[in-house]
Amino acid sequence: MSDQNENQGGKPDPQRTAGGGIPMGAPFGIPIVVSPTWFLIAAFITYYFGRDINNEAFGNWRYLIAFGFAVLLYLSVLLHELAHSVVAKSFGLPVRRIVIYFLGGVSEIEKEPDTPRREFAVAVAGPALSFALGGIFFGVWKLMDHPTSSLLFNALQYLVTALWVSNMVVGIFNMLPGLPLDGGRVLRSAVWAISRNPLTGTVAAAWTGRVLAVGVLIYAMVTTPNATSGEGLYTLVWAAFIASFIFIGASQSLTVARLRERIPTLHARSLTRRAIPVTADLPLAEALRRAAAVGARSLLVVDHDGRPTAIVHEAAVAATPIERHPWVQVGTLSRALRPGLTLTADLNGEALLQALRATPAPEYLVTEPDGAIFGVLAAADVEHAFLGR
Numbered sequence: 001m002s003d004q005n006e007n008q009g010g011k012p013d014p015q016r017t018a019g020g021g022i023p024m025g026a027p028f029g030i031p032i033v034v035s036p037t038w039f040l041i042a043a044f045i046t047y048y049f050g051r052d053i054n055n056e057a058f059g060n061w062r063y064l065i066a067f068g069f070a071v072l073l074y075l076s077v078l079l080h081e082l083a084h085s086v087v088a089k090s091f092g093l094p095v096r097r098i099v100i101y102f103l104g105g106v107s108e109i110e111k112e113p114d115t116p117r118r119e120f121a122v123a124v125a126g127p128a129l130s131f132a133l134g135g136i137f138f139g140v141w142k143l144m145d146h147p148t149s150s151l152l153f154n155a156l157q158y159l160v161t162a163l164w165v166s167n168m169v170v171g172i173f174n175m176l177p178g179l180p181l182d183g184g185r186v187l188r189s190a191v192w193a194i195s196r197n198p199l200t201g202t203v204a205a206a207w208t209g210r211v212l213a214v215g216v217l218i219y220a221m222v223t224t225p226n227a228t229s230g231e232g233l234y235t236l237v238w239a240a241f242i243a244s245f246i247f248i249g250a251s252q253s254l255t256v257a258r259l260r261e262r263i264p265t266l267h268a269r270s271l272t273r274r275a276i277p278v279t280a281d282l283p284l285a286e287a288l289r290r291a292a293a294v295g296a297r298s299l300l301v302v303d304h305d306g307r308p309t310a311i312v313h314e315a316a317v318a319a320t321p322i323e324r325h326p327w328v329q330v331g332t333l334s335r336a337l338r339p340g341l342t343l344t345a346d347l348n349g350e351a352l353l354q355a356l357r358a359t360p361a362p363e364y365l366v367t368e369p370d371g372a373i374f375g376v377l378a379a380a381d382v383e384h385a386f387l388g389r
Helices: 014-018 038-052 061-090 116-144 151-174 182-195 198-223 230-260 284-294 314-319 349-358 379-387
Strands: 032-034 095-101 104-109 275-278 298-302 308-312 334-336 342-344 363-367 373-378
Touching: 038 061, 061 095, 061 104, 061 116, 061 151, 116 151, 116 182, 182 198, 198 230, 275 284, 275 308, 275 373, 284 298, 298 373, 308 314, 308 363, 349 379, 373 379
Parallel strands: 032 095, 275 298, 342 363
Antiparallel strands: 095 104, 298 308, 308 334, 363 373
16 A cells, blocks of 8 residues: 655645545645545445434434444544554655545555564554544443433434444454455564564465455355345445455555565666767767667767767657658757756665656666766666566
């Protein structure tokens, strides 16, 4: 659930953090966004929970009560995710935003905790708050547990009952020991601490998540007495939906972890292409001939003093018909060097990826620490190395 894009500015970008959702403020400096899909589940809760309220005295007001429950439930989910994010920020982990959507909520934490203890703390913060909320609402429910003829009191009693039960369910469900659930992250932290290898922890928690997903589906099939009835089919569809969510999430967590294992192997020096300097008025055909003669794969535009000013864009060269190569000047196919497009050859791993994310571009000039030209780094080469292609 982590998004590895990092905001380089000091303040959240409203357009970036909204991402098509509805901004709802930024407590603790963490932008909150509500996805339009939330309205679907809110309508579902309003209809089905409203229909199940047995107190006929409420009349159609029961649907308003059910809608109130939908809002309060997702406020509880928001607090659950906010607990994750606040703890993550206390460890210096950047949090892009929290998104409230169809399945609940997700905290987009942009970096993984660097120790098992921090992983455990971030993971348990959400369920701990859900259990705390469940306990608080249970205490309020016990205080309210006496008969009354007041419709308003009965409505509040229903909401409090639904909230303590739902918060307990959210806490228990999230503590199931399999990724992508919080319990899976707790399991990951434990295996990581024992094995001293975060990937080992992720593999164990991801496979546990896959087994858990299959178990949820089998349990629903075995315990549903009449799968062909409307209620039985409804139960199986939701079980399949939840099982799919867990299985896919576990698989994605495993994929991301394996990709992250490759980050330390990324070295700008080894991925940089040899480049030859050319002037902007040189015909493309001649520039490519010179590059082929020395085995270079990139062209670097320099001024008359030999200072680099632009990089010839590989995609633009590929899009130029061969018959036009003698008549096209390389300067027309180049991108001017701007701040952020010059990297040092000593950049490695996460630092290299952060530099590329800070200034997205297809190619970068790579220099030695003393400023001497080393070559051109293509973003596509980094991507291929990262993905193992």
